Amino acid sequence: MMSNDELQAFIQEHCADPVFETGKQYLNAIVAPEHLMRVAEALRHDPRTSFDYMFCLSGVDFSTHFMVVYHLESTTLNHCVVLKCKVSDRVNPDVPSVSSIWRTAEFHEREVYDLFGVRFVDHPDLRRILLDDDWVGHPMRKDYVDEANIVQLG
Amino acid sequence: MKQTLYNWDEMMQSETTETVEAIEPSQSVETPEPLEPIEHSDPILKTQDYFINMGPQHPSTHGVLRLVLTLDGEIIKNVEPHIGYIHRSIEKMCESDSYRQIVHLTDRMDYLSCHINNEAVCLAVENALELEIPDRVVVIRTIIDELTRLASHQLWWGVMGMDLGAITSFLYGFRDREMITDIFEETCGARLTMNYNVPGGLMFDIHPNFQRKVKEFVQYFKKKLPEYDDLLSGNVIFLERTKGIGVLTKEDVISYGVSGPTARASGFACDVRKRHPYNAYDRVQFKEIVMTEGDTYARYRVRILEMWESLSIIEQLIDNIPEGEYCAKTKAVIKLPVGEFYQRVETARGDLGVYIVSDGKKSPYRMKFRSPGFSNLSALNHCAKGCKIADLVAIMSTFDLVLPDIDR
Numbered sequence: 001m002m003s004n005d006e007l008q009a010f011i012q013e014h015c016a017d018p019v020f021e022t023g024k025q026y027l028n029a030i031v032a033p034e035h036l037m038r039v040a041e042a043l044r045h046d047p048r049t050s051f052d053y054m055f056c057l058s059g060v061d062f063s064t065h066f067m068v069v070y071h072l073e074s075t076t077l078n079h080c081v082v083l084k085c086k087v088s089d090r091v092n093p094d095v096p097s098v099s100s101i102w103r104t105a106e107f108h109e110r111e112v113y114d115l116f117g118v119r120f121v122d123h124p125d126l127r128r129i130l131l132d133d134d135w136v137g138h139p140m141r142k143d144y145v146d147e148a149n150i151v152q153l154g
Numbered sequence: 155m156k157q158t159l160y161n162w163d164e165m166m167q168s169e170t171t172e173t174v175e176a177i178e179p180s181q182s183v184e185t186p187e188p189l190e191p192i193e194h195s196d197p198i199l200k201t202q203d204y205f206i207n208m209g210p211q212h213p214s215t216h217g218v219l220r221l222v223l224t225l226d227g228e229i230i231k232n233v234e235p236h237i238g239y240i241h242r243s244i245e246k247m248c249e250s251d252s253y254r255q256i257v258h259l260t261d262r263m264d265y266l267s268c269h270i271n272n273e274a275v276c277l278a279v280e281n282a283l284e285l286e287i288p289d290r291v292v293v294i295r296t297i298i299d300e301l302t303r304l305a306s307h308q309l310w311w312g313v314m315g316m317d318l319g320a321i322t323s324f325l326y327g328f329r330d331r332e333m334i335t336d337i338f339e340e341t342c343g344a345r346l347t348m349n350y351n352v353p354g355g356l357m358f359d360i361h362p363n364f365q366r367k368v369k370e371f372v373q374y375f376k377k378k379l380p381e382y383d384d385l386l387s388g389n390v391i392f393l394e395r396t397k398g399i400g401v402l403t404k405e406d407v408i409s410y411g412v413s414g415p416t417a418r419a420s421g422f423a424c425d426v427r428k429r430h431p432y433n434a435y436d437r438v439q440f441k442e443i444v445m446t447e448g449d450t451y452a453r454y455r456v457r458i459l460e461m462w463e464s465l466s467i468i469e470q471l472i473d474n475i476p477e478g479e480y481c482a483k484t485k486a487v488i489k490l491p492v493g494e495f496y497q498r499v500e501t502a503r504g505d506l507g508v509y510i511v512s513d514g515k516k517s518p519y520r521m522k523f524r525s526p527g528f529s530n531l532s533a534l535n536h537c538a539k540g541c542k543i544a545d546l547v548a549i550m551s552t553f554d555l556v557l558p559d560i561d562r
Contacts, residue, residue: 023494024282052408053424055498056507058522071496071507071524075408075422078429082494104411107532115245130238130561140246 001079002049010049011081014042023082026071030084037096039083043072044101050074051081054098057108059116061142066093066118087118097123115140203231208546210239216313216550217557221534228542233535241561248521253279253353253488256521261347263525264559266306267501269298272351277432278497278508279353280482282490290478291355296434297368297471298341298350300464304375305334306502307457307464314454314551315386318395323385330378333371337364353488355481368472372465379461387458396451400537400549403448410536411529414504415456416553420448426500438470450545453552489516503527503554527560 002010004027011018011029015038019030031039043051056071066087073080087093097120099106109120110129117138120126128135137144209220218239224232244263248256257275261268273295280287312327335345340361342350350357386392402412404421417424425442427435443459445452490512497508504526511520530553537553538546 025496028494054411055413055505056496056509056522056524058509058520058524060511060520069509071509075424102411103406103409103536104529104532107528111528128238130241132238139243 001077007049007079007081010042010046011039014039026080026082028082028084030067030086033085033087033095036083036085036098040070040098040101043081043083049079049081050076052076052102054102054104054108057105057112059112059118059140061116061140063142064088066090066116068095068112068118070098093118094121095119096121097126099123114138117141206543208543210236216555219531219555219557219560221546223543223546225543230538230541230543230546233538233546235531235534237531237557237560239561240558244562245521245523248518250517252516253490253518256518257351257353258349260523261349262558263523263562264501264503264506264527264556265346266309266556267302267503267506268346268348269295269302269350270499270501271506272349273299273433274497274499274501274506274508276351276353277499278495278510279488279490281497282493282495282510282512283353283484283488285354285482285484287482288355288479289476290480291482292434293471293475294356294360294480295351296438297468297475298338299433300467301334301337301368303502304461304464305331307461308334310457310502310551310554311382311386317547317551318392320386320389320392323382326378326381326385330375333374337367337371340364340367352481354484355479357481359480360475365472365475368468372468372472376465379458379465382458387455393451395545395548396454396552397449399450399545400541400552401447401449402533402537404446406533406536407448410533412504412533413526413529414500414502414554415443415460416453416504416530416533418443419445419452419456419552421446424505426498426505430498432497432499434471435467438467440467450548450552457552457554487516489514490518501526503556503559504530523562525559525562527555527557528562531555531560 004022007027008020015031015035021028043049051072051074053073053075054070055073058069060067060069068085068087070083071080072083085095087095095118097105097109099109106124107129109123110127112118113120113126114128114130115138139146203224203226206223206225207220208223210218220236222234222236223230244259247259257272260271260275264271308327308331312324315323338348339345341364342348342357402420407417407420407422413424421444423442423444428442440463443456443463445456490510492514493512495510495512499506506526507524509522509524510518513519534553538549541549
């Protein structure tokens with residue numbers, strides 16, 4: 001089991017300039033899309049970390065940028081880390097797909113693509129999953145306007 | 155000929171000699187002309203896979219799930235799940251609702267684990283606010299969690315038998331589940347979507363009859379649970395259809411993010427109640443049921459054994475409900491501090507995660523539900539490849555899919 005400081009040092013070995021936030025529960029590491037694959041592969045395959053179980057993958061729209069959030073856990077070493085990928089380009093939001101490392105990402109990335117429009121490069125089957133194929137727009141984006149919804153909540 | 159009945163060598167010999175003799179007289183058989191070689195492009199003789207839609211209205215998909223099967227004869231080559239038929243965009247609705255309102259949306263996800271779903275949001279909010287929860291609440295929540303798990307497993311067991319052609323199990327399962335829903339009805343007025351949890355505690359105190367009725371149920375169900383084994387677990391037809399079918403290895407299970415009983419049948423000890431204890435799970439004794447076979451029968455067995463553990467947890471707690479308040483004091487409008495919060499709970503189907511990104515307002519900036527069924531479903535294709543169509547029904551039963559939980 002690695003402490004948050006050790007995990008922080010480990011991620012710094014594999015990435016040029018990560019940003020760290022120590023959350024209430026987990027260590028959050030924010031990396032750029034171009035470093036994501038290197039960090040993810042190191043976290044998965046290095047015996048010191050061996051994060052083999054991804055228990056959540058979510059997208060968050062921060063209006064100025066997207067964040068793809070990977071919650072990782074090691075089933076053998078019992079430690080957790082939150083890896084985040086910051087996507088600044090809202091017109092062409094491209095993120096490398098991690099579905100070759102964690103197979104569960106295949107479905108979760110399709111969901112993030114469906115609801116946020118983040119494109120996962122090298123995903124084996126990137127299609128909409130929850131909405132219809134002919135749906136226009138990505139509803140979980142903050143700038144999405146739903147014209148059919150006559151009751152505006154909030 | 156010898157006396158033994160099964161001397162096949164001799165029987166075969168004698169038969170061959172006879173037939174040879176019979177054929178010998180015929181002679182001058184013309185050698186037939188060689189057939190034209192069959193061209194592969196011949197449209198009549200070309201073989202191809204065919205596709206079948208299973209669902210969305212199919213009784214054994216347990217909801218509106220559509221599976222597009224690629225078949226070679228009866229053998230499944232590929233399963234492609236199409237989901238989203240009952241997508242209600244609960245996550246989007248959460249962004250404009252207050253935390254108290256969100257709780258009521260969550261039992262529309264996994265309606266068989268509704269109390270545990272409610273609790274996931276409540277725990278996330280309480281942990282974010284660092285609220286002190288009365289001990290009475292913690293214990294009552296744990297008891298009702300386990301009752302919910304039992305009710306869900308009973309329904310699953312009944313439906314599993316039904317999927318494999320046994321009607322009796324369906325009636326047995328529902329008969330016993332009825333007692334639990336009666337207890338729920340008396341406790342909070344609802345039988346299915348309970349809404350018993352609120353951030354800070356419970357909506358009202360337990361009914362005076364609660365402890366007596368739960369004890370009666372435990373005594374009753376302890377006698378009935380062996381009947382479940384008598385009816386299905388030793389049945390030859392049932393064993394033939396489940397043993398060795400749809401094997402998932404431990405590596406597959408971890409990589410696909412499978413959780414709950416489905417994962418524990420493959421040797422992945424993933425019980426959130428043990429790994430990240432919440433409620434009163436760190437002060438009760440129970441075994442985490444883990445099996446290594448990973449087939450349909452192991453998934454079946456894990457749930458049956460889990461019911462015994464749930465009964466044991468209820469027995470340990472039912473006489474030890476501490477006195478006190480049933481709800482902590484909270485503000486009328488709950489606002490979470492700025493930050494990110496993640497809460498994991500173990501539903502009857504697996505690891506449910508609630509991820510809240512808060513910007514300090516009365517409703518969350520982003521709310522994500524990591525539903526166990528969604529990840530479990532992603533392993534279905536891998537699991538069912540090479541099986542027959544009838545096996546797929548058995549595999550899906552033991553995956554215990556609840557579609558509203560997957561679609562959200």
